[in-house]
Amino acid sequence: xxxxxxxxxxxxxxxxxxxxxxxxxxxxxxxxxxxxxxxxxxxxxxxxxxxxxxxxxxxxxxxxxxxxxxxxxxxxxxxxxxxxxxxxxxxxxxxxxxxxxxxxxxxxxxxxx
Amino acid sequence: xxxxxxxxxxxxxxxxxxxxxxxxxxxxxxxxxxxxxxxxxxxxxxxxxxxxxxxxxxxxxxxxxxxxxxxxxxxxxxxxxxxxxxxxxxxxxxxxxxxxxxxxxxxxxxxxxx
Numbered sequence: 001x002x003x004x005x006x007x008x009x010x011x012x013x014x015x016x017x018x019x020x021x022x023x024x025x026x027x028x029x030x031x032x033x034x035x036x037x038x039x040x041x042x043x044x045x046x047x048x049x050x051x052x053x054x055x056x057x058x059x060x061x062x063x064x065x066x067x068x069x070x071x072x073x074x075x076x077x078x079x080x081x082x083x084x085x086x087x088x089x090x091x092x093x094x095x096x097x098x099x100x101x102x103x104x105x106x107x108x109x110x111x112x113x
Numbered sequence: 114x115x116x117x118x119x120x121x122x123x124x125x126x127x128x129x130x131x132x133x134x135x136x137x138x139x140x141x142x143x144x145x146x147x148x149x150x151x152x153x154x155x156x157x158x159x160x161x162x163x164x165x166x167x168x169x170x171x172x173x174x175x176x177x178x179x180x181x182x183x184x185x186x187x188x189x190x191x192x193x194x195x196x197x198x199x200x201x202x203x204x205x206x207x208x209x210x211x212x213x214x215x216x217x218x219x220x221x222x223x224x225x226x227x
Contacts (some may be wrong), residue, residue, distance in 0.1 A: 034215065043204060043218040044156060089156060099144055099214040100169060105155040 002027040004092050006104025014112050019080050021107045023090035024072040030092040033066060033073050034101060038087045047088075048075070080111045115139045117219035119205050125225045126195055134190045134222045136205030142217070143210040145188045147180065149173065150202045150221075159203075162188065163210070195226045 003026040013019050025033075031052035036044035050057045050064045050073065057064050061080075066073040073092075077084055087108050091101035118137045126132050138145050147159040160170040160180055167180065179191045188207075192199055205219040 032214065043220050044216075045218070046215050049215065093214065099208060099210060100146070100158055100161055101214075101216060102158070103156045 002030055002092055002094075002102040004090060004102050004104040006090050006107060008107060009105065010108045010110070012110045012112065013080050015080060015082060017080055019077045019084070019109055019111075021075045021088055021090070021109070022072060023074070023092075023104050024070075025092040025102075026071065027092070027094065028071065029094045032093050032101075033064070034091050034093075035064060035075050036089045036091065036103075038089065038106075040086070044089060077109075080109075082111050082113050085109055085111045117205055117207055117217050119203075119219035119222050121222060122220065123223045123225070125227065128197055128226055129194050132192050132195055132224065134192075134203050134205075134224070136188045136190070136219055137186050138188055138205065138207030139217055140186070141209065142207035144168075144208050144214070145182070146206040146208075146216065147190045148204040148206060148218075150204065152201070156204065159190070192224075195224075197226050200224055200226045 006023045034049040035047050037047045038044040048059050048062050048064050050066050061078045063076040087106045089106045090104040093101040120135045145162040148156050150156045158171050160174045161168045177193045181189045202221045202223050204221045206216040208214040208216050
């Protein structure tokens with residue numbers, strides 16, 4: 001089955017800095033890579049996703065990159081703000097399969113004002 | 114905007130008791146899921162449900178667990194004889210089953226087994 005590794009487990013930055021979270025996956029059949037943000041005590045919510053036919057996708061301060069050859073994908077947050085503080089989970093799934101994402105272990109992002 | 118809902122928000126039970134966690138997925142969604150998140154850890158897949166039957170389950174989803182869609186709207190997770198290690202946040206999720214599937218999560222039920 002799919003295995004998703006996520007690093008770092010904790011990331012502490014100053015407000016205004018950039019933050020990068022990296023994930024690797026094992027199953028070459030995976031072709032959909034969502035990122036979820038989970039604030040303390042809340043449900044995970046999709047913030048951005050990328051499909052395997054695209055190398056990069058951007059939405060305002062958030063961008064994701066995907067390297068299919070190396071089987072890794074990354075989340076980039078620029079000009080971080082305190083409200084970006086949360087746990088971020090990457091995931092990988094095979095859209096031709098059972099639509100079940102395999103999640104990474106999560107990265108706790110702390111943005112200091 | 115439609116949301117997945119879950120009840121109760123917090124359930125406290127004694128070890129060995131049965132619990133039923135309830136979910137109402139988004140109405141036009143076709144795939145339903147239960148996930149578990151032990152405090153401070155990652156989200157773990159338990160089971161997926163499609164067309165009124167289990168489509169996949171993980172090794173966590175043993176004989177103590179069962180799921181049902183008793184009517185057109187509810188989706189339930191039953192744990193027959195709870196153990197201490199079942200204490201976790203349980204999330205229900207649904208998606209439309211499209212080729213690139215966003216999982217819409219419910220707010221979760223925090224299960225505490227004493």
